[in-house]
Structures are given as C-alpha cells and as structure tokens.
Amino acid sequence: MTSLPLLGARTLLAVAAIGIAWTSLLPPDDLPSSFGLSDKVIHLIGYMVLGILAVLSGIRWPWALGSVIAFGLLLEIAQGLLGYRSFEWADLGADALGALAGVIITDRIMREVRRSRGQEAQRRKREQRRQRRESARNPAPERMMNRERVAARKGAPTWKQVAQRQGGKCWLCGTRTYEEDRTREASGRERLGATYPCVDYVVAIDAGGTYEETNVRLAHRHCAAVRREKPSLTSFGRPPRTYS
Numbered sequence: 001m002t003s004l005p006l007l008g009a010r011t012l013l014a015v016a017a018i019g020i021a022w023t024s025l026l027p028p029d030d031l032p033s034s035f036g037l038s039d040k041v042i043h044l045i046g047y048m049v050l051g052i053l054a055v056l057s058g059i060r061w062p063w064a065l066g067s068v069i070a071f072g073l074l075l076e077i078a079q080g081l082l083g084y085r086s087f088e089w090a091d092l093g094a095d096a097l098g099a100l101a102g103v104i105i106t107d108r109i110m111r112e113v114r115r116s117r118g119q120e121a122q123r124r125k126r127e128q129r130r131q132r133r134e135s136a137r138n139p140a141p142e143r144m145m146n147r148e149r150v151a152a153r154k155g156a157p158t159w160k161q162v163a164q165r166q167g168g169k170c171w172l173c174g175t176r177t178y179e180e181d182r183t184r185e186a187s188g189r190e191r192l193g194a195t196y197p198c199v200d201y202v203v204a205i206d207a208g209g210t211y212e213e214t215n216v217r218l219a220h221r222h223c224a225a226v227r228r229e230k231p232s233l234t235s236f237g238r239p240p241r242t243y244s
C-alpha cells in the first residue's frame with residue numbers, strides 16, 4: 001500500500017515528465033509563452049521540478065538525479081533527430097543544473113524531516129518507558145494510599161481509624177468487613193474486593209457532609225457503592241461474599 005503523499009508525488013512526476021516531453025517535442029512556433037523568461041531558465045526550472053518530484057516519489061537521490069538527467073539527454077537527442085528542433089549542450093547543462101539543485105535540496109529537507117520524526121518517536125517511547133517504570137515503582141495500592149493521604153490532609157479519617165472507633169462491621173448491612181478481601185494480580189497491582197472496608201459518609205462530602213465522627217461510618221466497598229447508586233464493585237471484582 002503506497003501512502004497518499006507518495007502517490008501524489010508520483011502522479012505529479014508523471015504529469016510533469018509528460019508536460020516537459022510534450023513541450024520539448026513541439027515545433028518552435030507552437031511553443032507556449034515563456035513569459036519573457038530565457039530558454040535556459042525554463043529548462044532549469046522544469047528539471048528542478050522533476051528533480052524535486054523524483055525525490056519526493058521515494059527515489060533515492062543518485063537514481064533520481066541520474067534518471068532526470070538521462071530524461072533530458074533523451075529529449076535533446078529526440079530534438080536533434082526531429083529537424084525542426086535541435087540538440088543543444090547548453091540546454092542539457094541547464095537541465096542537469098536544475099535537476100541537481102532540485103534533487104539535492106529536496107533530499108536534504110527529506111532527511112531533516114525523517115530525522116526529526118524519528119526523534120519525536122524516540123521521545124514518545126522514552127516517556128512511555130518512564131511512565132511504566134513509575135507505575136511499577138508506585139503500584140495501585142500505594143497510589144490509593146496517596147489519595148487517602150491527600151484526603152487525610154483535609155481531615156478525612158482512614159477506614160482503619162473508623163474501624164478502631166466503631167468496630168469492623170459495615171453500617172449498611174451489619175456484617176463484618178474483610179481486610180483480607182484483596183488480590184494481587186500478576187502485574188503486581190492490587191485489587192480490593194467487594195467486602196473490603198471503606199469509609200462511608202452519612203451525608204456525602206460532595207453534598208456538604210463533614211469528616212466529623214457523627215458523619216463517618218465503616219462500610220463494605222460494595223455496600224457503599226450500592227448506596228451511592230454507583231455500578232456495583234462486583235462487576236470488576238469477585239462476587240460479594242454471602243454475609244453471615
């Protein structure tokens with residue numbers, strides 16, 4: 001599958017080559033206006049365009065340069081054979097000069113573009129590696145502890161503090177919570193289960209509730225989620241234990 005820009009460059013190259021061949025083989029009287037530009041300048045510009053498009057078409061620069069000059073030579077020979085046009089070394093020189101300029105400049109630019117694209121890809125890869133290292137060093141439970149620490153700074157109690165003061169039972173269903181209801185995945189990430197304890201607020205903090213003892217309760221993660229009408233935690237953990 002050829003990329004669209006490459007296909008576009010190749011199409012333009014073919015169009016340009018046909019156009020140049022066409023005007024090269026016309027009788028001198030039928031030539032389109034050259035807008036006062038000298039014949040040699042026209043040659044220079046035409047072959048510079050060919051050189052640029054050849055490199056953009058994915059042809060490596062020595063081949064691009066060689067084939068564009070060969071194309072010019074072929075057309076000069078054809079002109080010499082036609083009778084009404086003539087073979088001119090000066091024209092061929094202008095062709096070669098134009099082709100050289102177009103090919104070299106475009107090749108330089110393409111190299112620069114490829115280089116900076118490669119650097120950008122490398123930078124992205126480095127960033128991904130850094131993030132992977134970061135999450136390996138700081139697995140999920142610790143990140144959660146960070147969240148708890150942030151909440152604690154605002155005055156939120158941890159579930160352990162609440163359990164110490166109120167006992168380990170869920171205030172919503174009245175059965176005990178299970179600190180051991182957690183699994184470590186192969187990736188090292190820890191997943192908390194439905195019966196793992198959490199802090200629940202009688203009046204939600206978002207709704208103006210406080211962190212005071214009267215507003216704080218211990219609950220199963222599952223029960224608290226159901227109460228908040230959030231999707232049940234069981235959907236990504238194990239089914240809740242049958243409370244007894």
Ligand SMILES: [Zn+2]
Binds near residue numbers: 170171174175220
């Ligand atoms: Zn419960």
